Amino acid sequence: MHEITVALSLLDGVQATALEQGIEHVSAVHVRVGALSGVVRDALLFSWDVATAETIAEGSLLRIEEIPLAVFCERCEDERAPLPGSGLLCPDCGTPSPRIVRGREMQLVAMEVPA
Numbered sequence: 489m490h491e492i493t494v495a496l497s498l499l500d501g502v503q504a505t506a507l508e509q510g511i512e513h514v515s516a517v518h519v520r521v522g523a524l525s526g527v528v529r530d531a532l533l534f535s536w537d538v539a540t541a542e543t544i545a546e547g548s549l550l551r552i553e554e555i556p557l558a559v560f561c562e563r564c565e566d567e568r569a570p571l572p573g574s575g576l577l578c579p580d581c582g583t584p585s586p587r588i589v590r591g592r593e594m595q596l597v598a599m600e601v602p603a
């Protein structure tokens with residue numbers, strides 16, 4: 489299962505930041521997940537609960553911001569959002585547009601500590 493690996497790597501980031509900042513417990517973690525990352529939201533939420541058991545992030549909420557795929561179309565000279573299932577084709581002119589602008593993210597954005 490891919491998501492458990494993702495959850496563990498996010499947790500690594502959380503723990504490293506918490507150590508640096510002297511944080512003892514984390515109540516919520518915000519992440520940005522691109523459409524091309526291949527992560528299934530529900531599976532990631534489940535994996536998060538499993539991965540964080542008995543860690544500083546136990547019981548924390550994982551807030552996932554999903555980033556839609558965007559490519560730069562050379563012909564339109566602008567950003568376009570390919571239709572789901574169409575690969576990297578520009579939805580307006582059909583040009584294959586391998587220059588991905590957004591959609592591959594897998595980032596830790598912020599974390600919250602209990603008030």
Ligand SMILES: [Zn+2]
Nearest residue numbers: 561564578581
């Ligand atoms: Zn185009």
